Amino acid sequence: MxxxxxxxxxxxxxKLQKSSERREQNRIIIEGRREIERAVACGFxxxxxxxxxxxxxxxxxxxxxxxxxxxxxVFEKIAYREGSDGLLAVAIPKYADLKDFxxxxxxxxxxxxxxxxxxxxxxxMRTADAAGVDAVxxxxxxxxxxxxxxxxxxxxxxxxxxxxxxxxxxxxxxxKANDIKIYCTYLKASIDYLEADFREGSAIVxxxxxxxxxxxxxxxxxxxxxxxMNGIADSLNVSVTTAIVVFEAIRQRRSC
Numbered sequence: 001m002x003x004x005x006x007x008x009x010x011x012x013x014x015k016l017q018k019s020s021e022r023r024e025q026n027r028i029i030i031e032g033r034r035e036i037e038r039a040v041a042c043g044f045x046x047x048x049x050x051x052x053x054x055x056x057x058x059x060x061x062x063x064x065x066x067x068x069x070x071x072x073x074v075f076e077k078i079a080y081r082e083g084s085d086g087l088l089a090v091a092i093p094k095y096a097d098l099k100d101f102x103x104x105x106x107x108x109x110x111x112x113x114x115x116x117x118x119x120x121x122x123x124x125m126r127t128a129d130a131a132g133v134d135a136v137x138x139x140x141x142x143x144x145x146x147x148x149x150x151x152x153x154x155x156x157x158x159x160x161x162x163x164x165x166x167x168x169x170x171x172x173x174x175x176k177a178n179d180i181k182i183y184c185t186y187l188k189a190s191i192d193y194l195e196a197d198f199r200e201g202s203a204i205v206x207x208x209x210x211x212x213x214x215x216x217x218x219x220x221x222x223x224x225x226x227x228x229m230n231g232i233a234d235s236l237n238v239s240v241t242t243a244i245v246v247f248e249a250i251r252q253r254r255s256c
Contacts, residue, residue: 001069005077009048009068013078013090019144022093028146030089030156031081036062038156039091048090050078056086064089080148093146098137098164098174107134108249109180109203110242111171113213116142122153123239124206129157131246136161137203139168172220175203181222184213185241187234190226198249206238 015021049064052075180201207213
Protein backbone atom coordinates (compact mmCIF):
# COMPACT_ATOMS: atom_id res chain seq x y z
CA MET A 1 0.00 0.00 0.00
CA UNK A 2 1.19 3.50 -0.84
CA UNK A 3 1.08 5.68 2.28
CA UNK A 4 3.34 8.56 1.27
CA UNK A 5 2.29 11.53 -0.83
CA UNK A 6 5.92 11.77 -1.90
CA UNK A 7 5.78 8.42 -3.68
CA UNK A 8 6.93 8.87 -7.32
CA UNK A 9 3.73 7.35 -8.68
CA UNK A 10 1.60 9.76 -6.68
CA UNK A 11 3.72 12.72 -7.74
CA UNK A 12 3.26 11.69 -11.34
CA UNK A 13 -0.53 11.54 -11.04
CA UNK A 14 -0.48 15.08 -9.69
CA LYS A 15 1.62 16.10 -12.70
CA LEU A 16 -0.97 14.57 -15.02
CA GLN A 17 -3.52 17.12 -13.86
CA LYS A 18 -1.75 19.46 -16.34
CA SER A 19 -2.64 19.07 -20.00
CA SER A 20 0.99 19.46 -21.08
CA GLU A 21 1.97 16.45 -18.97
CA ARG A 22 -0.93 14.38 -20.29
CA ARG A 23 0.18 15.11 -23.85
CA GLU A 24 3.83 14.39 -23.13
CA GLN A 25 3.15 11.12 -21.33
CA ASN A 26 0.20 10.11 -23.53
CA ARG A 27 -1.90 9.39 -20.46
CA ILE A 28 -5.23 10.59 -19.08
CA ILE A 29 -6.81 10.60 -15.63
CA ILE A 30 -10.22 9.04 -15.03
CA GLU A 31 -11.81 9.29 -11.61
CA GLY A 32 -14.87 7.34 -10.50
CA ARG A 33 -16.10 3.77 -10.91
CA ARG A 34 -18.72 4.53 -13.54
CA GLU A 35 -16.36 6.57 -15.70
CA ILE A 36 -13.54 4.02 -15.46
CA GLU A 37 -15.83 1.07 -16.22
CA ARG A 38 -17.24 2.86 -19.25
CA ALA A 39 -13.75 3.64 -20.53
CA VAL A 40 -12.72 0.00 -20.23
CA ALA A 41 -15.95 -1.16 -21.88
CA CYS A 42 -15.11 1.14 -24.81
CA GLY A 43 -11.67 -0.33 -25.26
CA PHE A 44 -9.50 2.06 -23.26
CA UNK A 45 -6.61 0.45 -21.40
CA UNK A 46 -6.08 1.33 -17.74
CA UNK A 47 -2.36 1.58 -17.07
CA UNK A 48 -2.61 2.04 -13.29
CA UNK A 49 -5.68 1.79 -11.06
CA UNK A 50 -5.46 3.48 -7.66
CA UNK A 51 -7.81 2.12 -5.01
CA UNK A 52 -8.64 3.60 -1.61
CA UNK A 53 -10.40 0.88 0.38
CA UNK A 54 -11.23 3.35 3.16
CA UNK A 55 -13.94 4.94 1.00
CA UNK A 56 -14.56 2.18 -1.55
CA UNK A 57 -18.22 1.13 -1.45
CA UNK A 58 -18.13 -2.15 -3.38
CA UNK A 59 -15.82 -4.79 -4.80
CA UNK A 60 -13.72 -3.74 -7.78
CA UNK A 61 -13.59 -5.77 -10.99
CA UNK A 62 -11.72 -3.49 -13.37
CA UNK A 63 -8.90 -4.68 -15.61
CA UNK A 64 -5.66 -2.75 -15.21
CA UNK A 65 -1.99 -3.29 -15.96
CA UNK A 66 -1.14 -2.31 -12.38
CA UNK A 67 -3.27 -1.93 -9.26
CA UNK A 68 -2.08 0.23 -6.37
CA UNK A 69 -3.78 0.51 -3.00
CA UNK A 70 -3.43 3.89 -1.30
CA UNK A 71 -4.55 5.29 2.04
CA UNK A 72 -7.10 8.08 2.35
CA UNK A 73 -4.54 10.85 2.76
CA VAL A 74 -2.76 9.84 -0.43
CA PHE A 75 -5.98 9.40 -2.38
CA GLU A 76 -7.15 12.87 -1.41
CA LYS A 77 -3.87 14.15 -2.87
CA ILE A 78 -4.57 12.68 -6.32
CA ALA A 79 -8.37 13.03 -6.43
CA TYR A 80 -9.65 16.06 -8.31
CA ARG A 81 -13.30 16.06 -7.30
CA GLU A 82 -15.32 16.00 -4.12
CA GLY A 83 -17.27 12.95 -3.04
CA SER A 84 -14.99 10.52 -4.82
CA ASP A 85 -15.73 6.80 -4.59
CA GLY A 86 -12.14 5.72 -4.03
CA LEU A 87 -11.14 4.83 -7.59
CA LEU A 88 -8.82 6.73 -9.92
CA ALA A 89 -7.22 5.45 -13.10
CA VAL A 90 -4.32 6.51 -15.25
CA ALA A 91 -5.29 5.30 -18.72
CA ILE A 92 -3.97 5.34 -22.26
CA PRO A 93 -6.01 7.63 -24.55
CA LYS A 94 -7.22 6.62 -27.99
CA TYR A 95 -7.02 9.22 -30.74
CA ALA A 96 -8.40 8.74 -34.26
CA ASP A 97 -7.79 10.59 -37.53
CA LEU A 98 -10.90 12.06 -39.14
CA LYS A 99 -9.53 11.13 -42.55
CA ASP A 100 -9.83 7.46 -41.61
CA PHE A 101 -13.45 7.71 -40.43
CA UNK A 102 -16.00 6.25 -42.83
CA UNK A 103 -19.46 7.45 -41.82
CA UNK A 104 -22.60 5.46 -42.50
CA UNK A 105 -25.25 6.69 -44.93
CA UNK A 106 -26.89 9.97 -43.84
CA UNK A 107 -24.82 10.43 -40.69
CA UNK A 108 -25.57 12.92 -37.93
CA UNK A 109 -22.46 14.78 -36.79
CA UNK A 110 -21.88 17.36 -34.06
CA UNK A 111 -19.15 19.94 -34.63
CA UNK A 112 -17.89 22.13 -31.80
CA UNK A 113 -15.69 25.00 -32.93
CA UNK A 114 -13.00 26.27 -30.55
CA UNK A 115 -14.65 24.74 -27.49
CA UNK A 116 -12.90 26.11 -24.40
CA UNK A 117 -14.79 24.81 -21.38
CA UNK A 118 -14.28 21.11 -20.59
CA UNK A 119 -17.68 21.04 -18.89
CA UNK A 120 -19.40 22.07 -22.11
CA UNK A 121 -17.53 19.39 -24.06
CA UNK A 122 -18.54 16.76 -21.53
CA UNK A 123 -22.19 17.84 -21.55
CA UNK A 124 -22.30 17.71 -25.36
CA MET A 125 -20.81 14.22 -25.29
CA ARG A 126 -23.67 13.09 -23.03
CA THR A 127 -26.11 14.40 -25.61
CA ALA A 128 -24.19 12.73 -28.44
CA ASP A 129 -24.24 9.40 -26.62
CA ALA A 130 -27.92 9.63 -25.72
CA ALA A 131 -28.94 10.56 -29.26
CA GLY A 132 -26.73 7.99 -30.95
CA VAL A 133 -24.82 10.62 -32.92
CA ASP A 134 -22.30 9.16 -35.36
CA ALA A 135 -19.38 11.38 -34.34
CA VAL A 136 -18.34 14.56 -32.57
CA UNK A 137 -15.67 16.72 -34.20
CA UNK A 138 -13.80 19.37 -32.26
CA UNK A 139 -12.61 22.02 -34.71
CA UNK A 140 -9.70 24.21 -33.60
CA UNK A 141 -9.92 22.95 -29.99
CA UNK A 142 -8.83 25.03 -27.03
CA UNK A 143 -9.04 22.20 -24.52
CA UNK A 144 -7.69 18.67 -24.73
CA UNK A 145 -10.27 16.04 -25.61
CA UNK A 146 -9.84 14.00 -22.45
CA UNK A 147 -9.56 16.78 -19.91
CA UNK A 148 -10.51 15.26 -16.51
CA UNK A 149 -13.39 17.71 -16.13
CA UNK A 150 -14.69 16.84 -19.59
CA UNK A 151 -14.63 13.16 -18.63
CA UNK A 152 -16.42 13.97 -15.39
CA UNK A 153 -19.09 16.13 -17.07
CA UNK A 154 -19.71 13.42 -19.64
CA UNK A 155 -19.99 10.74 -16.91
CA UNK A 156 -17.85 8.55 -19.13
CA UNK A 157 -19.86 8.89 -22.33
CA UNK A 158 -16.91 10.73 -23.87
CA UNK A 159 -15.44 7.28 -24.48
CA UNK A 160 -18.46 5.87 -26.32
CA UNK A 161 -18.85 8.25 -29.29
CA UNK A 162 -16.26 8.60 -32.08
CA UNK A 163 -14.39 11.82 -31.22
CA UNK A 164 -12.08 13.71 -33.53
CA UNK A 165 -9.98 16.86 -33.43
CA UNK A 166 -8.82 18.87 -36.43
CA UNK A 167 -8.74 22.35 -37.94
CA UNK A 168 -11.91 23.99 -39.20
CA UNK A 169 -10.54 23.82 -42.74
CA UNK A 170 -9.94 20.07 -42.49
CA UNK A 171 -13.37 19.52 -40.95
CA UNK A 172 -15.20 21.46 -43.66
CA UNK A 173 -13.27 19.66 -46.39
CA UNK A 174 -14.19 16.28 -44.87
CA UNK A 175 -17.87 17.16 -44.47
CA LYS A 176 -18.19 18.33 -48.06
CA ALA A 177 -16.29 15.31 -49.39
CA ASN A 178 -18.83 13.08 -47.62
CA ASP A 179 -21.87 15.06 -48.83
CA ILE A 180 -22.81 16.11 -45.31
CA LYS A 181 -24.83 19.32 -45.08
CA ILE A 182 -23.52 21.97 -42.73
CA TYR A 183 -26.04 23.58 -40.37
CA CYS A 184 -24.58 26.38 -38.27
CA THR A 185 -26.27 27.97 -35.28
CA TYR A 186 -25.98 31.63 -36.15
CA LEU A 187 -28.08 34.72 -35.50
CA LYS A 188 -27.95 36.18 -39.03
CA ALA A 189 -29.58 34.96 -42.26
CA SER A 190 -31.01 32.05 -40.31
CA ILE A 191 -34.15 29.92 -40.34
CA ASP A 192 -35.98 28.46 -37.36
CA TYR A 193 -34.28 25.15 -36.51
CA LEU A 194 -37.69 23.46 -36.75
CA GLU A 195 -37.80 24.34 -40.45
CA ALA A 196 -34.52 22.60 -41.28
CA ASP A 197 -34.43 19.16 -42.88
CA PHE A 198 -32.01 16.92 -40.98
CA ARG A 199 -33.03 13.66 -42.65
CA GLU A 200 -30.00 13.62 -44.94
CA GLY A 201 -26.38 13.60 -43.80
CA SER A 202 -26.12 16.57 -41.43
CA ALA A 203 -23.49 18.32 -39.34
CA ILE A 204 -24.78 20.58 -36.58
CA VAL A 205 -22.13 23.20 -35.88
CA UNK A 206 -21.85 25.10 -32.59
CA UNK A 207 -19.54 28.01 -31.86
CA UNK A 208 -18.40 29.51 -28.58
CA UNK A 209 -20.94 31.19 -26.32
CA UNK A 210 -18.94 34.42 -26.34
CA UNK A 211 -18.37 34.93 -30.07
CA UNK A 212 -20.36 32.27 -31.90
CA UNK A 213 -19.04 30.59 -35.02
CA UNK A 214 -16.26 32.08 -37.11
CA UNK A 215 -16.52 33.42 -40.66
CA UNK A 216 -15.11 30.28 -42.22
CA UNK A 217 -18.12 28.32 -40.97
CA UNK A 218 -20.59 31.04 -41.92
CA UNK A 219 -19.29 30.89 -45.48
CA UNK A 220 -19.27 27.08 -45.57
CA UNK A 221 -22.76 26.64 -44.16
CA UNK A 222 -25.56 25.20 -46.26
CA UNK A 223 -28.00 26.81 -43.84
CA UNK A 224 -27.84 28.84 -40.65
CA UNK A 225 -30.19 27.97 -37.80
CA UNK A 226 -31.64 29.87 -34.90
CA UNK A 227 -33.63 28.85 -31.85
CA UNK A 228 -36.21 31.61 -31.29
CA MET A 229 -35.90 33.28 -27.89
CA ASN A 230 -39.10 34.39 -26.16
CA GLY A 231 -37.49 36.04 -23.14
CA ILE A 232 -34.81 38.65 -22.59
CA ALA A 233 -31.91 36.24 -23.21
CA ASP A 234 -30.56 36.14 -26.76
CA SER A 235 -28.96 32.69 -26.56
CA LEU A 236 -28.68 29.43 -24.64
CA ASN A 237 -25.75 27.49 -23.22
CA VAL A 238 -23.94 25.65 -26.03
CA SER A 239 -24.69 22.22 -24.57
CA VAL A 240 -28.40 23.03 -24.22
CA THR A 241 -28.54 24.38 -27.78
CA THR A 242 -26.83 21.26 -29.07
CA ALA A 243 -29.31 18.99 -27.30
CA ILE A 244 -32.33 20.88 -28.64
CA VAL A 245 -31.20 20.80 -32.27
CA VAL A 246 -29.83 17.25 -32.17
CA PHE A 247 -33.01 15.77 -30.76
CA GLU A 248 -35.06 17.63 -33.36
CA ALA A 249 -32.89 15.90 -35.95
CA ILE A 250 -33.52 12.55 -34.26
CA ARG A 251 -37.27 13.22 -34.20
CA GLN A 252 -37.28 13.93 -37.93
CA ARG A 253 -35.31 10.79 -38.70
CA ARG A 254 -37.64 8.60 -36.68
CA SER A 255 -40.68 9.93 -38.56
CA CYS A 256 -39.25 9.05 -41.97
